[in-house]
Amino acid sequence: MGYRVVVVGATGNVGREMLNILAERQFPVDELAALASRRSLGTECSFGDKTVKTQDLDTFDFTGWDMALFAIGSDATKIYAPKAAKAGCVVIDNSxxxxxxxxVPLIVPEVNPDAIEGYSKRNIIANPNCSTAQMVVALKPLHDRAKIKRVVVSTYQSVSGAGKEAMDELWNQTKGMYVPGQEVEPSKFTKQIAFNVIPHIDKFMEDGSTKEEWKMVAETKKIVDPAIKLTATCVRVPVFVGHSEALNIEFEDFLDEEEAREILRESPGIMVVDKREDGGYVTPVECVGDFATYISRIRQDPTIENGLNLWCVSDNLRKGAALNAVQIAELLGRRVLKKG
Structure with missing residues (x-):
């Protein structure tokens, strides 16, 4: 016996990826509803070898459905998620x-699966920010061994994290560079993104950090350990899919780079590709379409007593969003609903 599953926002980048991953991982779906706004009503979406037509989110009745994977913005989620939760449908929210x-539990299944038990308070489970999700998968097994004191992270985030319009802007600006008179001015981003990098994701806060940087701090504390100190600089780069992160980690106890490498190799959701030679590391282009979080460039930091540096890469539409949501659904099924 399987589940009655709803995907909300099925026509967007993340929603389509949710449908793909549900099919790829053979999630036990008895019945599927793909929801979208009225302007996308009737749009066909692929689900494995099947095609489903979108239904109207505004009039949909969530009663009798087991779980709903939400891939819409916070404003719409604020309206529809409580309706679904009140109808008895467990919401897994990507906003x-x-x-x-x-x-509301904030879950990365490889990191804090036991937190799933808290879903019943609101009938809602939150999916973390894309940049946080891949990072905490790498941090948690190292934290269990040597206890992390402080993390300094610089991110190199692809434009797909800002949606389809952002991907179109990169594509059109890049083409415009080669066609005189067809230059494209920034609209989705604050500055030109083609052949450039922008140290600004989300809104600025009073202390000078951006909301994206604040999210990484707050979410890491909630998911891994509130005692961890973290500072982030989040940068948008001209890459279509795949987020990269340079991590500097300070531990309470000494952790040798070889032991760290072995710990990460044995940890769920991680692939270590770390050869000290040309090409012996993973870049965003190579991680697209994969489930894993890739770790490379593991090495001691000689400037502090107990420090490591590493490079972390993942498909942000997968582990950073859709995959993590589906993994939460799998965890919910195993631990709570127990139908599949």
């Missing part, structure tokens, strides 16, 4: 709306 709510 930032509920991530910092004490009554």
């Amino acid at each position: 930032s709306l509920y991530r910092y709510d004490a009554d």
Whole structure:
């Protein structure tokens, strides 16, 4: 016996990826509903070897459905997620709306699966920010061994994290560079993104950090350990899919780079590709379409007593969003609903 599953926002980048991953991982779906706004009503979406037509989110009745994977913005989620939850359908939300709510668990299944038990307070589970998700998969097994004191992270985030319009802007600006008179001015981004990098993701806050940087701090504390100190600089780069992160980690106890490498090799959701030679590391282009978080460039930091540096790469539409949501659904099925 399988589940009655709803994908909300099925026509967007993340929603389509959710449908793909549900099919790829053979999630036990008895019945599937793909929901979208009225302007996308009737749009056909692929689900494995099947095609499903979108239904109207505004009039959909969630009663009798087991779980709903939400891939819409916070404003719409604020309207529809409580309706689904009240109807008895467990919401797995990809927006930032509920991530910092004490009554809503924020889950990365490889890191804090036991937190799933808290879903019943609101009937809602939150999916973390894309940049946080891949990072904590790498941090948790190292934290279990040597206890992390502080993390300094610089991100190199692809434009797909900002949606389809952002991907179109990169594509059109890049083409425009080669066609005189067809230059494309920034609209989705604050500056030109083609052949450039922008140290600004989300809104600026009073302390000078951006909301994206704040999210990484707050979510890491909630998912891994509130005692971890973290500082982030988040940068948008002209890459279509795949987020990269340079991590500097300070531990309470000494952790040798070889032991760290072995710990990460044995940890769920991680692939270590770390050869000290040309090409002996993973880049965003190579991680697209994969489930794993890739770790490379593991090495001691000689400037502090107990420090390591590493490079972390993942497909942000997968582990950073759709895959993690589906993994939460799998965890919910195993631990709570127990139908599949």
